[in-house]
Amino acid sequence: MRASRAIRARVVHRLLAACFCLLFLAAADAAATEFDYAGAKRCKSCHGKEPIGNQYASWLDTKHAKAYETLASDKAREWAAEAGVDDPQQSEKCVKCHVTAYGVAPERLGSKFKIEDGVQCEGCHGAGNSYRKKKIMMDRDRAVEKGLVLQSEEICVACHNDESPAWDPERYTLEDGTQVGFDYDQAVEAIAHPVPEGYDPTAEGEAD
Numbered sequence: 254m255r256a257s258r259a260i261r262a263r264v265v266h267r268l269l270a271a272c273f274c275l276l277f278l279a280a281a282d283a284a285a286t287e288f289d290y291a292g293a294k295r296c297k298s299c300h301g302k303e304p305i306g307n308q309y310a311s312w313l314d315t316k317h318a319k320a321y322e323t324l325a326s327d328k329a330r331e332w333a334a335e336a337g338v339d340d341p342q343q344s345e346k347c348v349k350c351h352v353t354a355y356g357v358a359p360e361r362l363g364s365k366f367k368i369e370d371g372v373q374c375e376g377c378h379g380a381g382n383s384y385r386k387k388k389i390m391m392d393r394d395r396a397v398e399k400g401l402v403l404q405s406e407e408i409c410v411a412c413h414n415d416e417s418p419a420w421d422p423e424r425y426t427l428e429d430g431t432q433v434g435f436d437y438d439q440a441v442e443a444i445a446h447p448v449p450e451g452y453d454p455t456a457e458g459e460a461d
C-alpha cells in the first residue's frame with residue numbers, strides 16, 4: 254500500500270516535471286520565433302504616403318539609407334585597411350553594422366529585401382513580414398506579437414558603440430556640457446519621422 258503510494262507520487266512528480274518542461278519549451282519557442290524580413294519597399298507602400306507622414310522619405314534622407322554605400326568610400330577603405338579588411342562591403346567586420354539582417358538565412362528575406370538599402374526600417378523596428386498588414390499595424394499589442402520591436406536605446410547602441418571605427422566619444426554634448434559618444438534623445442531627434450498628429454488610418458483612401 255505504502256509502496257504503491259510512493260510509486261504513484263513519483264509518477265505524478267515525473268509527469269508534473271514533464272509538463273513544466275513542455276511549458277518551458279513552448280515559452281522558449283515563442284520567444285525564439287523568428288520573423289521574416291520584408292524590406293523597406295514593403296513598408297513604403299503605406300509609410301511612403303504623405304498623410305501618414307512619409308517615413309520612407311525621411312529615412313531615405315538619413316545616412317542609414319546609405320550605410321552600405323558608405324562602405325565603398327575612400328574613408329571606409331582606409332579604415333578597412335587598418336582593420337586588416339580587404340573589401341569592407343564583403344567583410345562581416347564592417348557589414349554587420351552597416352546593413353539590416355546581416356547573417357540572416359536568405360530564405361527569411363523577402364523578394365523586396367535588399368542588403369544595399371543599408372540600415373533600414375526593420376533594423377530598428379524588427380523583422381516586419383508578419384506585422385505589416387494594416388489591421389495588425391493599427392493594433393500595437395498584436396503588432397508586437399508579430400515581431401514589432403518597440404523603441405529603446407539598446408537597439409541603437411548595438412551599432413553606435415566604440416567597436417565602430419567611426420566612434421567619436423565626444424560626438425554629442427549634453428545639456429550640462431558633458432560630451433558623450435551617443436545620446437539617444439539627440440540621435441532620435443536627428444532621424445525623426447513622426448506620424449502627424451490627427452492622422453486617421455481609417456480615413457478613406459488611407460494606407461491600405
Ligand code: HEC
Nearest residue numbers: 291295296299374378381385386387390393448454460461
Ligand atoms: C498596409 C499598410 C502598412 C504597411 C505595409 C506597413 N505599415 Fe506600419 N503602420 C501602418 C499604420 C496604419 C500604422 C498606424 C499609424 C498610427 O495610427 O499612428 C502603422 C504604424 C507603424 C509603427 C508605429 C507602431 C507603434 O504603435 O508605435 C511602426 C514603427 C511601423 N508602422 C513600422 C512599419 C514597418 C517597419 C513596416 C514594413 C516592414 C510597416 N510599418 C509596414 C500601416 C502600414
Ligand code: HEC
Nearest residue numbers: 323328329332333336341346347350412413416417418419
Ligand atoms: C559596431 C558597429 C560598426 C562596425 C563594426 C563598423 N561600423 Fe562603420 N559606422 C558605424 C556607425 C554607428 C557609424 C555612424 C557614426 C555616427 O555618425 O555616429 C558608422 C560610420 C561609418 C563611416 C562614415 C564615417 C563618416 O565620418 O562619415 C564609415 C566610412 C564607416 N563607418 C566605415 C566602417 C568600416 C570600413 C568598418 C569595418 C572596418 C566599419 N565601419 C565597421 C557602426 C559600425
Ligand code: HEC
Nearest residue numbers: 315316317319320323350351372376408409412440441443
Ligand atoms: C544596424 C546598425 C545601426 C543601428 C541599429 C542604428 N544605427 Fe544609426 N547609424 C548606423 C550607421 C552605420 C550610420 C552611418 C551611416 C553612414 O554614414 O553611411 C548611422 C548613422 C546615424 C546617425 C547620423 C545620421 C545622419 O543622417 O546624419 C544618427 C543620428 C543615428 N545613426 C541615430 C540612430 C538611432 C537614434 C538609432 C536607434 C533608434 C540608430 N541610429 C540605430 C548604424 C546603425
Ligand code: HEC
Nearest residue numbers: 293296300308309312317372373374377404441446447448
Ligand atoms: C535607425 C532606427 C530607425 C530606422 C532605420 C527607422 N526607424 Fe522608425 N522609429 C525609430 C524610433 C527611435 C522611433 C520612435 C521615435 C520617438 O520616440 O520619437 C520610430 C518611430 C516610427 C514610427 C512611429 C512614429 C510616431 O509618431 O508614432 C513609424 C510609423 C516608423 N518609425 C516607421 C518607420 C519606417 C516605415 C521606416 C523605414 C522607411 C523606419 N521607421 C526606419 C527608429 C527607426
